[in-house]
Amino acid sequence: MDILVIGAGVSGCSCAHKLVQAGHRVTLVEKGRGVGGRMATRRMDGARIDHGAQFFTVRDHRLQELNEQWIKEGRVSDWYDRVPERPDIPAGMRYRGKLGMTDPAKSLSQNCTLGLNFFVEKIEKTKTWKVFERSGEGRVFEADHLVITMPSVQMLELFDRSGIDLGLDVMNRLGAIRHTRCLALLGILDRPSRLVGPGAITHPTEHIDWLSDNQVKGISQKPAITLHASARFSQKYWAVPAEEWADQLLGPAEDLLGTNVSKWVSHRWGFAKPVVTFGESHHNIPELSLTLAGDGFGGERVEGAAISGIEAADSILGRVVS
Numbered sequence: 001m002d003i004l005v006i007g008a009g010v011s012g013c014s015c016a017h018k019l020v021q022a023g024h025r026v027t028l029v030e031k032g033r034g035v036g037g038r039m040a041t042r043r044m045d046g047a048r049i050d051h052g053a054q055f056f057t058v059r060d061h062r063l064q065e066l067n068e069q070w071i072k073e074g075r076v077s078d079w080y081d082r083v084p085e086r087p088d089i090p091a092g093m094r095y096r097g098k099l100g101m102t103d104p105a106k107s108l109s110q111n112c113t114l115g116l117n118f119f120v121e122k123i124e125k126t127k128t129w130k131v132f133e134r135s136g137e138g139r140v141f142e143a144d145h146l147v148i149t150m151p152s153v154q155m156l157e158l159f160d161r162s163g164i165d166l167g168l169d170v171m172n173r174l175g176a177i178r179h180t181r182c183l184a185l186l187g188i189l190d191r192p193s194r195l196v197g198p199g200a201i202t203h204p205t206e207h208i209d210w211l212s213d214n215q216v217k218g219i220s221q222k223p224a225i226t227l228h229a230s231a232r233f234s235q236k237y238w239a240v241p242a243e244e245w246a247d248q249l250l251g252p253a254e255d256l257l258g259t260n261v262s263k264w265v266s267h268r269w270g271f272a273k274p275v276v277t278f279g280e281s282h283h284n285i286p287e288l289s290l291t292l293a294g295d296g297f298g299g300e301r302v303e304g305a306a307i308s309g310i311e312a313a314d315s316i317l318g319r320v321v322s
């Protein structure tokens with residue numbers, strides 16, 4: 001069967017991987033330049049910065065199997081388990097990509113056909129599914145089965161542009177999915193920070209949820225930070241230019257780091273943590289040859305998104321979900 005997966009985040013990639021393993025031909029289309037979605041790594045002035053998800057946990061046996069493979073391939077390593085003097089932070093190994101958080105998605109997608117820089121404008125169901133690109137090369141893909149893994153707000157916009165209505169119940173449940181927002185700052189440090197391993201501090205101040213030095217983390221040659229604002233701060237300043245709020249975060253961060261941020265950029269993550277989910281790990285509609293997945297279904301974290309993709313593939317393959 002020819003299967004097309006929209007969205008090359010971890011849910012789309014884990015779904016695609018499982019379908020390829022079962023012998024299907026899978027095309028992954030993604031609006032970004034690379035795979036990974038919110039597992040994002042970015043280069044800035046010679047530094048490498050994980051700017052979305054910072055680590056992943058491996059509690060489910062299906063993710064354990066994938067993780068063992070990634071470790072074998074040299075793409076993933078342990079990061080940290082317990083944080084010294086922080087009994088409030090739950091124990092449990094956190095893993096990271098060796099060269100950044102995009103590494104697992106690169107492994108999962110290696111046997112798929114990739115359609116990158118492909119913004120899906122419209123989908124159309126006749127005997128098969130057709131997927132149309134917004135602009136650029138005007139590419140059109142065709143497949144027997146379609147999997148959609150983008151965040152629910154974007155999914156509903158796509159259905160609207162395509163004139164697709166999945167019925168009141170499904171449309172209402174999609175409309176109810178909610179994610180928190182996250183304002184992020186990525187910055188170059190003018191000298192190494194005083195952070196020690198693992199190189200990350202969680203909730204050091206009321207407004208900062210996460211502060212890490214990607215050099216101490218082990219992915220960057222140069223000292224460079226990732227700073228995630230709290231959900232409350234992010235909500236409050238969402239529509240405000242970064243120049244007007246960045247100092248409130250950078251001042252305390254520089255005190256903690258013992259060095260200065262010489263250059264920074266901001267990023268707005270519209271979908272950080274799902275706080276209301278669909279109520280099923282994925283949604284398969286066999287009569288339409290259509291399956292929906294993502295962290296809005298599987299629940300928060302990389303792990304929830306990956307399991308959503310895996311269980312979506314199981315449904316397509318007609319297997320009982322374990």
Ligand SMILES: Cc1cc2nc3c(=O)[nH]c(=O)nc-3n(C[C@H](O)[C@H](O)[C@H](O)COP(=O)(O)OP(=O)(O)OC[C@H]3O[C@@H](n4cnc5c(N)ncnc54)[C@H](O)[C@@H]3O)c2cc1C
Nearest residue numbers: 007009010011031037038053054055120150294295301302
């Ligand atoms: C700031 C931040 C920090 C986080 N920290 C952690 C963490 O430390 N640990 C953890 O476990 N989780 C963390 N998460 C959550 C985790 O990143 C997500 O739950 C997970 O990566 C979601 O994967 P996904 O495949 O469901 O969605 P995504 O990764 O969003 O993938 C969906 C893909 O669809 C693509 N897309 C959207 N619209 C279109 C279109 N029209 N055409 C083509 N492609 C399209 C997008 O570009 C994207 O690549 C964090 C998230 C954020 C934002």
